[in-house]
Amino acid sequence: MTTGTSDxxxxxxxxxxxxxxxxxxxxxxxxxxxxxxxxxxxxxxxxTSSKYEEFTSDLPDAECRFAVYDLPYxxxxxxxxKITFVSWAPDEVDTKERKPxxxxxxxxxxxxxxxxAEIQCEDLPGVSYDSVVEAVRKQREQ
Numbered sequence: 001m002t003t004g005t006s007d008x009x010x011x012x013x014x015x016x017x018x019x020x021x022x023x024x025x026x027x028x029x030x031x032x033x034x035x036x037x038x039x040x041x042x043x044x045x046x047x048t049s050s051k052y053e054e055f056t057s058d059l060p061d062a063e064c065r066f067a068v069y070d071l072p073y074x075x076x077x078x079x080x081x082k083i084t085f086v087s088w089a090p091d092e093v094d095t096k097e098r099k100p101x102x103x104x105x106x107x108x109x110x111x112x113x114x115x116x117a118e119i120q121c122e123d124l125p126g127v128s129y130d131s132v133v134e135a136v137r138k139q140r141e142q
Contacts, residue, residue, distance in 0.1 A: 064097065
């Protein structure tokens with residue numbers, strides 16, 4: 001696989017489910033993965049669960065994923081939501097397995113118009129609710 005984003009396509013289902021999350025609030029989070037041949041980004045799971053712990057338990061221990069989470073949090077006494085893009089690449093994943101996800105990330109991000117924050121996580125502490133909220137707040141300040 002070369003390094004151009006033209007090598008990886010994003011299925012229409014990925015975009016449709018994102019629109020359902022963003023506009024219809026049909027889902028709380030969506031997990032994306034690469035197809036077996038590493039040529040397409042596909043939906044791995046779309047969930048309506050409001051339990052953040054379920055989201056983190058759905059992230060595989062030794063595989064990369066992308067996720068979009070409609071993150072609820074409080075700031076200055078007001079309830080807010082930010083659609084957050086998560087790149088999940090656990091430390092256990094070797095470079096050979098990570099590389100196709102690095103290439104696919106740009107292709108997917110270009111299709112997900114409306115993402116308000118983006119984070120990269122390599123372990124469960126990095127994707128904890130408090131860590132993600134803190135990262136979203138920092139990005140908002142920039």
